[in-house]
Amino acid sequence: MEDKNQQPLETLQDIKQIMERSSRFISLSGLSGIAAGICALTGVFLVTQKIDCWKIGNCLLNRLASEEGLDLKRELYLIAAGTFTAAFILAFFFTWLRSRKNNVPIWGHVARRLMWSVAIPLIAGGFFLYQMIELKQYELIAPGCLIFYGLALVNASRHTLSEVRYLGYLEILLGLINCRMIGYGLYFWAIGFGVFHIIYGSIMWWKYERNS
Numbered sequence: 627m628e629d630k631n632q633q634p635l636e637t638l639q640d641i642k643q644i645m646e647r648s649s650r651f652i653s654l655s656g657l658s659g660i661a662a663g664i665c666a667l668t669g670v671f672l673v674t675q676k677i678d679c680w681k682i683g684n685c686l687l688n689r690l691a692s693e694e695g696l697d698l699k700r701e702l703y704l705i706a707a708g709t710f711t712a713a714f715i716l717a718f719f720f721t722w723l724r725s726r727k728n729n730v731p732i733w734g735h736v737a738r739r740l741m742w743s744v745a746i747p748l749i750a751g752g753f754f755l756y757q758m759i760e761l762k763q764y765e766l767i768a769p770g771c772l773i774f775y776g777l778a779l780v781n782a783s784r785h786t787l788s789e790v791r792y793l794g795y796l797e798i799l800l801g802l803i804n805c806r807m808i809g810y811g812l813y814f815w816a817i818g819f820g821v822f823h824i825i826y827g828s829i830m831w832w833k834y835e836r837n838s
Contacts, residue, residue: 654786655724656835659827661716666819669709670812676701724835740785747778768811772801772818787834793826 676698725732751774758766779794797818804814 654790654830655717655720656827656829656831656833657720658717659823659830661720661827662713663820663823663825663827665709665713665716666823667816667821669705670816670820672705672709673702674812676705736785740782743782743785744778747774747781750774751777765808765811766805768815769801769804769808772797772804772814775819776801787830789826789830789833793822796822 722732731737751770754774755767755770758764758770776794776797776799779790779797781794783791783794800814800818800822804811807814
């Protein structure tokens with residue numbers, strides 16, 4: 627009798643999994659979040675070594691206004707580009723591994739919807755923050771990055787794991803707090819892009835990947 631009762635439940639679970647796979651990209655790996663967090667903390671550390679302090683304000687403005695300002699700006703761009711590239715490659719690698727394990731295509735129609743949901747807020751934010759750099763409003767770069775990134779995560783959560791939404795809320799909140807604590811952007815970056823990602827990735831790994 628127990629086997630007969632369990633069969634309908636197992637069938638419902640199979641149907642639920644099929645529906646989730648067709649409507650949501652569920653192959654995001656917790657290890658991707660952990661790797662991105664480690665890359666972010668490494669990038670923040672490298673930036674502090676270049677500007678010799680943790681506070682973005684007069685410290686950075688004075689360095690950029692000096693004779694070495696142009697070289698420093700190039701080095702900071704290289705650190706940012708390297709950090710983003712490393713985080714993206716590692717995130718893609720771990721997500722690819724999980725997609726392969728789950729036998730789910732990594733570039734299906736759901737993945738494309740997810741990509742556009744992330745890309746639109748990030749592209750808009752990129753143009754906005756570039757203008758901030760042109761206007762030398764460097765103190766607003768850090769909170770702007772956190773806010774636009776958080777908006778991208780909230781927007782993307784419609785097409786992937788719902789927990790991504792809560793990470794997005796935290797990033798937005800952190801960015802808004804940073805707006806009231808101008809100059810301490812590197813601290814907030816370390817927390818938002820580093821610590822929060824590591825915690826989020828660890829929770830996701832424990833919840834969805836540990837047993838597999």
